[in-house]
Amino acid sequence: xxxxxxxxxxxxxxxxxxxxxxxxxxxxxxxxxxxxxxxxxxxxxxxxxxxxxxxxxxxxxxxxxxxxxxxxxxxxxxxxxxxxxxxxxxxxxxxxxxxxxxxxxxxxxxxxxxxxxxxxxxxxxxxxxxxxxxxxxxxxxxxxxxxxxxxxxxxxxxxxxxxxxxxxxxxxxxxxxxxxxxxxxxxxxxxxxxxxxxxxxxxxxxxxxxxxxxxxx
Ligand SMILES: [Zn+2]
Numbered sequence: 001x002x003x004x005x006x007x008x009x010x011x012x013x014x015x016x017x018x019x020x021x022x023x024x025x026x027x028x029x030x031x032x033x034x035x036x037x038x039x040x041x042x043x044x045x046x047x048x049x050x051x052x053x054x055x056x057x058x059x060x061x062x063x064x065x066x067x068x069x070x071x072x073x074x075x076x077x078x079x080x081x082x083x084x085x086x087x088x089x090x091x092x093x094x095x096x097x098x099x100x101x102x103x104x105x106x107x108x109x110x111x112x113x114x115x116x117x118x119x120x121x122x123x124x125x126x127x128x129x130x131x132x133x134x135x136x137x138x139x140x141x142x143x144x145x146x147x148x149x150x151x152x153x154x155x156x157x158x159x160x161x162x163x164x165x166x167x168x169x170x171x172x173x174x175x176x177x178x179x180x181x182x183x184x185x186x187x188x189x190x191x192x193x194x195x196x197x198x199x200x201x202x203x204x205x206x207x208x209x210x211x212x213x214x215x216x217x
Pocket of ligand 1: 176180185186
């Protein structure tokens with residue numbers, strides 16, 4: 001198990017399972033004995049999480065399924081003089097000079113990141129007026145364990161992988177980060193604001209806890 005002690009702000013213990021590893025985020029003042037007690041109480045949940053199948057590693061071959069905004073698309077590889085990715089109604093068509101797994105993967109990541117910029121920017125533009133906030137900048141990042149980060153200077157970073165998730169989940173992440181421009185914490189007032197703009201936020205949080213590890217390409 002990996003214990004992360006948070007220097008500031010954190011008031012509660014948060015458990016996360018990533019790649020079959022338990023990550024425990026705890027405030028400074030909590031003792032290891034307290035943590036063990038919490039783990040014991042959560043043992044059913046931990047067992048259930050550890051038994052969940054891991055996301056299968058991708059092979060980047062013809063016919064393999066990739067998700068975009070929650071919809072499945074079959075990979076279709078073609079030879080092309082330059083690299084290009086196109087989305088049809090049910091296919092992601094990847095044209096590359098050599099259809100090696102590495103090249104296909106790189107092209108796909110590049111495409112997903114480009115889509116993420118467009119998708120997330122347009123959702124931010126849609127919701128920022130509603131919440132009466134305006135981020136100073138929108139950035140797309142490649143985080144391992146988070147979907148978005150709101151910085152104290154008003155910048156918001158999103159993990160590009162979130163656009164593999166269904167549209168409602170992407171909306172939740174956008175609303176969550178925009179609400180941090182009002183409350184830069186996870187206080188009750190913060191959650192009230194999220195709930196006000198996203199009545200289904202509990203469902204989205206549950207979905208991310210259960211399926212977040214499958215948002216990989
Ligand atoms: Zn947050």
